[in-house]
Amino acid sequence: MPWFLPGGPPSAGVLVVLAVALVLAAAAQDGRTAERAPFDAEGDVERGRAVVVGVYAGATPHGERGVGPAGGACFSCHGLNGKGDAAAVVPRLAGQAPAYLYKALKDYAAGARQNAVMTPIAQALTEREMRDVAVYYAAQTGAPYDDPPEVDLELLQHGAMLAAIGSTERGIQGCVNCHGPDGSGIFPSYPSLAGQSASYSEAQLRAWQRGHRKGDPLAVMEMIARRMTDEDVRAVAAFYASIRPRSAEAQTAPGRTSVDALPPAFAPDPASIGRR
Incomplete structure (x- = not known):
């Protein structure tokens, strides 16, 4: 009852x-x-923005910096503000703990988390790019919520x-x-x-x-x-x-975010x- x-x-x-x-x-x-x-790493929000729009290392056949694989730009699913898409079962990343976001990318890259879309994207990112994109989305605190x-x-x-x-x-x-x-x-x-x-x-x-x-x-x-x-x-x-x-x-700080300053x-x- x-x-x-x-x-x-x-x-x-x-x-x-x-x-x-x-x-x-x-x-x-x-x-x-x-x-x-505290989290023992720093990331750069502006560098993270570049990753979010699809510009990151390891994205071309020879490994030089270029544009990510088709559909590999974070914003195409998660949005620039990290709001996500409930209808598509895409999570909200805005304001999330950067250490958690970083670990999620590491887990996708290693196969601990299985997702046909996220795994190849995470595997294409460098260590620094993972940290940068993590602090970028952690800093997006103004994204609206769904009803x-x-x-x-x-x-x-x-x-x-x-x-x-x-x-x-x-x-x-x-x-x-x-x-x-x-x-x-x-x-x-x-x-x-x-x-x-x-x-x-x-x-x-x-x-x-x-x-x-x-x-x-x-x-x-x-x-x-x-x-x-x-x-x-x-x-x-x-x-x-x-x-x-x-x-x-x-x-x-201007252009830069430490993970423990969020x-x-x-x-x-x-x-x-x-x-x-």
Whole structure:
């Protein structure tokens, strides 16, 4: 039976606020914060922009600098602002932790993550270009969000509960333990989930379940995903697609960004939940 307040089911807005409060309360008990930890590398935003529009090394038969393979420009799928495309199951990269984005490229290049589009692109990038494109998208903090998905309220409640406390009976830990109290991630390794499209989050959980995605320490995500039901997957994905972190300006030196100089994570403002 789902839990409701006295007087009957609350409105969708009230329910989401309650769900966020539950997540924040669980995280506060855990004592974790979503502060950014230093990352021992620097990247250049303008060089990263060149990679995003498709200019990078290793893109021609002889390895000289040129234009990337057809369809290999990051912006053609992820957009210049990193907004992504929920309908095409393309993730939002804007404001994501640069160390996480860098590792994702390394995993695609090594085959730990399997994707017919991303693997050849990642393999064509140099080490420096991976770092540059990572800090470029990390610095794109102004990308708009899609409208939250229309979702059954009981499913949303279920996702909020899993995010906050998981399921002891099935050995599923709460998402907040690694992804932070407001879904903004715990830097440098754990990604932001707040505002990520439900279609992408679902696809990644299913990739973990099927063994198509590797690379996390001790295979924690794979173990958790394999203990989740289809309803669990849909619920958690819908919940995180429905909440928003507060946005912040990136603090950057002219033309250059250090990964630990990116904006800190903020708790969500309940009044702004569901807005772009």
